[in-house]
Amino acid sequence: DAGITQSPRHKVTETGTPVTLRCHQTENHRYMYWYRQDPGHGLRLIHYSYGVKDTDKGEVSDGYSVSRSKTEDFLLTLESATSSQTSVYFCAISESRGLAGGREQFFGPGTRLTVL
Amino acid sequence: SQQGEEDPQALSIQEGENATMNCSYKTSINNLQWYRQNSGRGLVHLILIRSNEREKHSGRLRVTLDTSKKSSSLLITASRAADTASYFCATLNRDDKIIFGKGTRLHILP
Numbered sequence: 001d002a003g004i005t006q007s008p009r010h011k012v013t014e015t016g017t018p019v020t021l022r023c024h025q026t027e028n029h030r031y032m033y034w035y036r037q038d039p040g041h042g043l044r045l046i047h048y049s050y051g052v053k054d055t056d057k058g059e060v061s062d063g064y065s066v067s068r069s070k071t072e073d074f075l076l077t078l079e080s081a082t083s084s085q086t087s088v089y090f091c092a093i094s095e096s097r098g099l100a101g102g103r104e105q106f107f108g109p110g111t112r113l114t115v116l
Numbered sequence: 117s118q119q120g121e122e123d124p125q126a127l128s129i130q131e132g133e134n135a136t137m138n139c140s141y142k143t144s145i146n147n148l149q150w151y152r153q154n155s156g157r158g159l160v161h162l163i164l165i166r167s168n169e170r171e172k173h174s175g176r177l178r179v180t181l182d183t184s185k186k187s188s189s190l191l192i193t194a195s196r197a198a199d200t201a202s203y204f205c206a207t208l209n210r211d212d213k214i215i216f217g218k219g220t221r222l223h224i225l226p
Contacts, residue, residue: 045214090158
């Protein structure tokens with residue numbers, strides 16, 4: 001999976017508890033992304049980062065926050081988990097940006113989160 | 117909202133046959149990418165086609181892009197059991213956002 005790991009791979013938690021998912025890359029890519037994948041919705045972007053301490057919101061950012069203090073790590077935090085956040089979460093990385101350059105994304109193996 | 121919409125949602129074909137999947141999108145794009153996802157795994161990039169290209173090949177994959185119709189197709193020739201997966205199109209739009217479609221589930225029958 002192109003030097004991308006996610007931890008944990010599976011987690012079951014209760015409503016109202018905080019949850020942090022970690023994405024770690026060894027590729028030194030500048031861009032990192034968090035997606036969630038749900039049946040009938042495909043992949044939806046939650047947040048992304050374009051550099052250390054530089055982040056921006058995606059399509060479904062409500063209820064999520066992110067932090068990137070090092071190039072290699074991108075953390076996704078659910079401050080107070082809800083059942084609607086039960087999903088499979090994927091981290092992705094890409095090297096380049098630019099409208100003409102195209103950005104191939106490399107995906108991690110995913111984290112399956114269940115909020116009871 | 118989702119930009120790309122794949123069609124069909126699911127497709128079953130015999131091994132050896134060709135599989136064609138389509139993707140439609142709504143706004144102007146810079147490029148369109150196709151990804152494959154095997155069950156329980158992350159997505160894997162297959163091919164990228166830029167907005168000024170009309171056709172691209174990679175091994176058994178052939179991608180076409182028709183910007184006037186805002187559509188793309190992915191053709192997998194001589195399908196194999198290992199091609200069983202979900203296939204997603206993703207567009208990079210003029211706002212520099214990548215948006216994924218909901219995917220086509222392809223099942224290759226032995």
